Amino acid sequence: MKQEISALMDGELFDDETEAILDKLKQNPDKYDEWRTYHLISDVLRQSDHAHANINIAIRERLQAEPTVIAPHSRVSHNVRWFALSAAASVMAFTLVAWLSVQIGPETAPQIAMLQSNSNAVRSASLPTNGLDDYLIAHQEFSPSSDVYGMTSYVHTVARHQEDK
Amino acid sequence: MKARCALIVVSFFTVAPAFADSGRQVDIDWLQTIAFATHRTDYSGTFVYQHNGNMETARITHISDQNGEHEKLESLEGPRREFIRNNKEILWYLGDHKTVQVERQYSGKSFPALLPEQLSALNENYLIHTAEQARIAGFDTQAIVFQPKDTLRYAHKMWAHKDSGLLLKAVVLDERRQMVEQYTFIQLKIGGDIERMQEITGQPTTTLQQQSHFTTPSETITQTATNDWKIVAIPSGFKKIMEVRRPLPGKKTDAIHFVFSDGLAGISVFIETLGNHFNRKLGLSNRGAIHVYSREKGDYLVTVVGEVPPRTVMQVADSVRYRGQ
Numbered sequence: 509m510k511q512e513i514s515a516l517m518d519g520e521l522f523d524d525e526t527e528a529i530l531d532k533l534k535q536n537p538d539k540y541d542e543w544r545t546y547h548l549i550s551d552v553l554r555q556s557d558h559a560h561a562n563i564n565i566a567i568r569e570r571l572q573a574e575p576t577v578i579a580p581h582s583r584v585s586h587n588v589r590w591f592a593l594s595a596a597a598s599v600m601a602f603t604l605v606a607w608l609s610v611q612i613g614p615e616t617a618p619q620i621a622m623l624q625s626n627s628n629a630v631r632s633a634s635l636p637t638n639g640l641d642d643y644l645i646a647h648q649e650f651s652p653s654s655d656v657y658g659m660t661s662y663v664h665t666v667a668r669h670q671e672d673k
Numbered sequence: 674m675k676a677r678c679a680l681i682v683v684s685f686f687t688v689a690p691a692f693a694d695s696g697r698q699v700d701i702d703w704l705q706t707i708a709f710a711t712h713r714t715d716y717s718g719t720f721v722y723q724h725n726g727n728m729e730t731a732r733i734t735h736i737s738d739q740n741g742e743h744e745k746l747e748s749l750e751g752p753r754r755e756f757i758r759n760n761k762e763i764l765w766y767l768g769d770h771k772t773v774q775v776e777r778q779y780s781g782k783s784f785p786a787l788l789p790e791q792l793s794a795l796n797e798n799y800l801i802h803t804a805e806q807a808r809i810a811g812f813d814t815q816a817i818v819f820q821p822k823d824t825l826r827y828a829h830k831m832w833a834h835k836d837s838g839l840l841l842k843a844v845v846l847d848e849r850r851q852m853v854e855q856y857t858f859i860q861l862k863i864g865g866d867i868e869r870m871q872e873i874t875g876q877p878t879t880t881l882q883q884q885s886h887f888t889t890p891s892e893t894i895t896q897t898a899t900n901d902w903k904i905v906a907i908p909s910g911f912k913k914i915m916e917v918r919r920p921l922p923g924k925k926t927d928a929i930h931f932v933f934s935d936g937l938a939g940i941s942v943f944i945e946t947l948g949n950h951f952n953r954k955l956g957l958s959n960r961g962a963i964h965v966y967s968r969e970k971g972d973y974l975v976t977v978v979g980e981v982p983p984r985t986v987m988q989v990a991d992s993v994r995y996r997g998q
Binding site: 602640642643644645646647650651652653655656657658659660662663664665666667 | 711932943963
């Protein structure tokens with residue numbers, strides 16, 4: 509076998525013999541290592557700049573020896589990806605809800621309206637009264653509803669509100 | 674009556690060409706009549722306003738003379754809250770603190786004509802038809818219904834005085850036909866001698882000025898040429914009618930103000946730097962049929978206000994984009 513590998517390296521084999529031995533090398537890891545070792549010896553003897561040491565194994569062993577150094581970085585990037593994915597999922601879910609709420613038929617709409625009025629009840633008081641009034645007045649000046657209702661539309665600002673009490 | 678004759682002439686020339694084939698000329702005319710009466714009739718009365726399960730009364734006085742429009746709106750319950758408007762200037766009395774805030778209106782609208790574009794938008798988004806006749810506050814009225822063609826806006830029903838066209842009752846209904854808000858006059862005087870109060874036709878009294886501190890916003894309001902901000906998902910049927918950079922009361926920096934209209938309801942979008950608001954809470958809020966939704970967008974605060982259902986203002990707020998982001 510060693511002679512065959514040597515002959516193969518020297519290019520002394522016919523095509524069919526070459527194929528046969530290459531098949532053997534693929535099926536037999538030990539012989540494959542031998543083939544690589546011969547090449548390494550050959551390269552070193554010729555002082556080649558590209559000596560093909562099998563550094564894969566060496567690196568893998570070192571990586572396994574130092575798992576804690578590498579792991580945090582990989583975990584962080586994993587988290588970022590997870591966050592991005594979940595954010596994307598949230599956006600998609602929201603888009604779906606928004607799309608549904610636009611597309612929704614009159615029969616299912618009331619439930620949505622009820623949910624929204626519930627959230628209203630919870631959050632209505634959160635805006636400071638005066639801050640809200642500023643926006644209302646600025647809005648009412650230009651709103652078409654003022655054309656029709658006139659100053660009566662300002663009752664929204666004049667009226668007492670629950671947050672005032 | 675003279676006003677009504679003038680109106681018919683005006684509305685014939687403005688509306689007839691646009692809607693000659695709509696077949697709803699009479700119903701559209703009613704809205705013109707209401708808008709005209711709201712701004713050109715002298716009246717004084719008390720109305721009941723119902724919203725969110727609350728009920729309260731307010732008084733309104735409106736005078737239109739050679740100097741323009743003067744009106745006063747005051748709450749008759751709770752802390753003192755009132756508006757006094759002299760043409761473009763609004764005096765705003767807040768609570769019991771005797772503070773007066775002066776607002777200068779920028780729009781320079783010339784009432785009472787509704788623009789033809791507004792009427793055509795109205796026709797696209799609402800089915801308008803006359804309904805029953807009813808008696809309200811002792812006056813004979815005609816009811817007009819504005820039924821929306823989708824659920825992005827509310828239904829409106831208005832009762833207009835048959836002679837003057839004045840709006841005596843109005844109700845806003847949601848998609849389940851539930852009342853969102855309503856106001857009804859319970860007592861009203863139309864024309865004749867309307868009591869002219871000092872505050873209405875003249876300057877406010879000196880004592881009030883001494884007690885108050887004025888915050889006069891700068892009068893500059895500029896049409897923005899900037900395309901930095903876009904609202905990408907404007908609800909169907911709404912068209913942009915205005916985009917300005919303007920001062921807001923109590924704010925150090927100007928806000929960008931967009932206004933969208935579907936002919937009857939309006940949506941305002943305010944965009945300002947977050948630095949204006951240290952304690953500002955976000956989310957949904959409402960005043961009767963007007964919903965407000967605030968959210969942060971980067972270093973900016975986006976506030977959407979409109980006489981529309983909650984999800985319409987939320988849809989608008991969530992679709993505000995900066996430079997195509």
